[in-house]
Amino acid sequence: MATSNFSETLRIQALRRGGREALVGEDGRRWTYAELDADVDRHAAALIEAGVTPADLVGVLGRNTATYVIELLAVSRVGAVVVPLNWRLHATEQAYVVGQAGIGCLLYDDDFRDDAARLKDDTGLRVVVANGKDVIPGAHRLGELLAAQPPGAGVADAEKGQDDVHRLLYTSGTTARPKGVVHTCGNLVANHRAQILELELTQNDRILVSAPLFHVSGLEAPGLATFVAGATMVLTPTFKAEDIARIAERERITGMVLAAQILFGIMDLDPRPDLGALRYLLFAGVAPNVRRRVKALLPHVRTIDTFGMTELCNGACYMDEAHEESKLGALGAPFPGVHIRIVDEDFQEVPRGTEGEIIVRGDKISPGYWNDDEANARTRRDGWFLTGDVGRMDEDGYLWFVDRRTDLIKSGGENIASAEVERVIAQHEEVAEVAVIGVPDEKWDEVPKAFVILREPSAAGPEDIRRHCLGHLAKYKVPKHVEIVASLPRNDSGKVLKKRLREQENPT
Structure with missing residues (x-):
């Protein structure tokens, strides 16, 4: 019986598109859908042998690699909850996340060996798996676990319902300690359908993932929806503009999301890369004149602004191609299945064109924060998520961002x-x-x-x-x-x- 476990997507694609390219790793290695599904099976079996169970929360501490993607899918197949860890945090901050979440298992790359060792000593980790060669005392080596699996080792996809937790993503914690945003299996299903519709994804797309996989932009913009569309995910080894441009040109990338500073870096490259295959470019927080400059350099590319947050499982709206010029500066209209309202301080909806707080509800909106009743009470009301952002809706139902409520200046x-x-x-x-x-x-x-x-x-x-x-x-x-x-x-x-x-x- 089909459930809401994301890893089942690979079973379907292995049957329908087994020979098509699914994943291009950071080192250029390539997987077809059949090969990727088989590798996820092997990794799931290896994790089970190491002691990972469906009841566990599994932290992953690594850079954007094919192994990381495969482990995300393998944890899902096992039925455990995955917690991508922000490797930029200090080990003390990492320990807080491990403890607050209740993480019992950790998968780590060689680059983060010291952090893993400290976490093992300072927290209640039960299982630790080294993805590379640097194995801390008491940890398993992933390579040895994989080698021990018999040919054709298979693991059944755990049955999951729409409300079951798929993962936790911890926010950057700019105003307080990081908060664990819950993403359910149903949140993923809703987001992936919206991504495919809004970005018009097909099996012919080649999507570059350069944002870190511990961040919602890396995982869900469109991120894992790439596999739902039967398209190809391409990873970059760094966040440098020249590396991203080189890979985008070589791999004939059709879509990507870029942070503003990387976008500026690519525009300043000399010579400029050949981005003739690019269909869309997703970015936020840049001025209209910068968007015009991008459009002048890449007139064939759809330039997409968005309003998104981790709590929204990425975006709540994308700017559509038909209005990217006439609505320049707007963030788009709501995704299918997403409702956006602008309300006053009494939680009453305000007229179109009037500024107020942006609130959002829908199937892709997180149900709340992990083990944080106070934050949930503060940010949820009558089924709506209170973003804390100030915006307005125009007469056509397009969202315009005004400011963070905390960034308003009272003069x-x-x-x-x-x-x-x-x-x-x-x-x-x-x-x-x-x-x-x-x-x-x-x-x-x-x-x-x-x-x-x-x-x-x-x-x-x-x-x-x-x-x-x-x-x-x-x-x-x-x-x-x-x-x-x-x-x-x-x-x-x-x-x-x-x-x-x-x-x-x-x-x-």
């Missing part, structure tokens, strides 16, 4: 959306990136301050930026302070850490 009784100021500054021809926050001011309580990265050093100064703003913004919105910087603090998904900027400006 002299007026609310200033930092995102609005950022959009204006980003239109300056010498500006590469910008972040705007509110800083204390004796007269106005708060005033905007802009942190600006220039395309070329010394190409513009603070007063140039302010003059540009005066030509496009009300005077009270113009940053009182402008600081030219070489970089901005970021979290593991590449988003700017405004909290750190605020702490820097107001350390008390």
Whole structure:
């Protein structure tokens, strides 16, 4: 009987598309669907031999590799809950996640041998498996476990219902400790169907996955939906613009999601890569003038903005091709099966065009945070997830992002959306990136301050930026302070850490 276990997808594809290419690893090794399904079976049998059970939570600590993808699928086949671990965290932070989640099993790469050893000593790990050669005391070596499996070793897909937990993804923890976002088997089914519809995925697509697989962008944009479409997933060994461009050209990539800084890097490459096969490019948080520049460089490519969060199992909307020019700056209309509302402080829906908090519900929305009743009570109401973001819906039902509620600047009784100021500054021809926050001011309580990265050093100064703003913004919105910087603090998904900027400006 078919259930909601994602690993069953490979059974279907091995029958229907057994000879088609399913996966291209970070080292160029290739798997057909039949080969991938067989390898997942072997890995599932190996994990069971190591002691992994359907009742376990299994942490995976590794970079984007074929082994990582196969292990995600093998854990699903066994029926355990997978927890992709953020390898950028300190070992102390990792230990918190292991303890808070209740992780009993760990799979790790050689690069993270020391972290694995500390986690084994400091937490309640019961099973540890080394993916490579560096085996800590008491751990199993994956290669030996695989070699011990008889030819044709098979493991039945565990039966899972829509509400069963598939995985936990821990947020970056920019405002507090990381929170474990629950993704159910039903969340995945809903997201994969939406990805296929919205991105028009077919078996002929070749999707590049460069975002880390511990992040929802790597796993679900479209991520694992690639296999549902019968398409090919291609992995990159690094996040460097030149590596991503080289692989995209060599593998004739048709779709990819890029962080803003990588997008800028690719646009500045000389010579530019041949991206003639590319159908779509998914990115968020860039100014309209940057999007126009991308479109001018790649006129045949659909440029997609999105509104997404880990709690939404990636995106809640994508900008459609028909409106990417006429609705430039909008984030798209809701996915099939997703409802978005804009509400006021009394949780009442506001008229179209009015700003308010963005709330979302639907089959792909996480049911809550793992072992965190307080956070669930704060962010869920009447079946809706409260995003904490401010936006508006236009008359056609397209979502426009205004700001994070915590990023609104209150100056002299007026609310200033930092995102609005950022959009204006980003239109300056010498500006590469910008972040705007509110800083204390004796007269106005708060005033905007802009942190600006220039395309070329010394190409513009603070007063140039302010003059540009005066030509496009009300005077009270113009940053009182402008600081030219070489970089901005970021979290593991590449988003700017405004909290750190605020702490820097107001350390008390």
